[in-house]
Amino acid sequence: MQRPEFDSIKDYTEFCKYYWYRDELIKICKAHGLKATGSKIELNKVIEAYFSGEKILPEKKKTAKKKKAVVKLTLDTGLIACGFTFGNMFREFFRQQTGEENFKFNVDMVATAKAVKESGDESFTLGDLLDIYYGKKTYATYDKSALQWNKFVKDFCADEATGIYSERLKAAAALWKIVRESDMKKEYSHDLFEKYKDIFL
Known part of the structure; x- marks a missing residue:
């Protein structure tokens, strides 16, 4: 299943099925007048609140106290x-x-x-x-869930079978793109490699 446009997603559960980069979350928040600063985890919380009907607005700049x-x-x-x-x-x-x-x-x-x-x-x-x-x-x-891509690449490279690729990182990135834009688990597995290995050869 391809990742849909944000505005066609019905609820936060559906939103969580897909992987979103931090810069994508920032764009979504800005487009909807929401707070668009902070870590990926914080931005996800802003979007979760948005789906439950609460708008977390951008913070007004505070004057720093000396x-x-x-x-x-x-x-x-x-x-x-x-x-x-x-x-x-x-x-x-x-x-x-x-x-x-x-x-x-x-x-x-x-x-x-x-x-x-x-x-x-x-x-x-x-x-x-x-x-x-x-x-x-x-x-x-x-929250180490923000490191899904790093773990994916590490696990991909740890699988000896992926040694068939001369450019392992490119192959990992191409496979990650398929996973990221789908509702599959955001984890590497050998079965995933077997399913898509011929696409990258």
């Missing part, structure tokens, strides 16, 4: 109070805390920092964020 800068960061420093970002100053702070030379923020830290800022939780500290890094606490987790 905050007093925190000079020295400690584990007790509030994430909101210090104006936390994923910039070099904070990466260096966590590098020192973990002892990891090439420290990188993980996806759950990103999801948590965003949730803390959105909720205005002033009690949440950099120490709490470090606990998220080590998996000692859970506050908000990253």
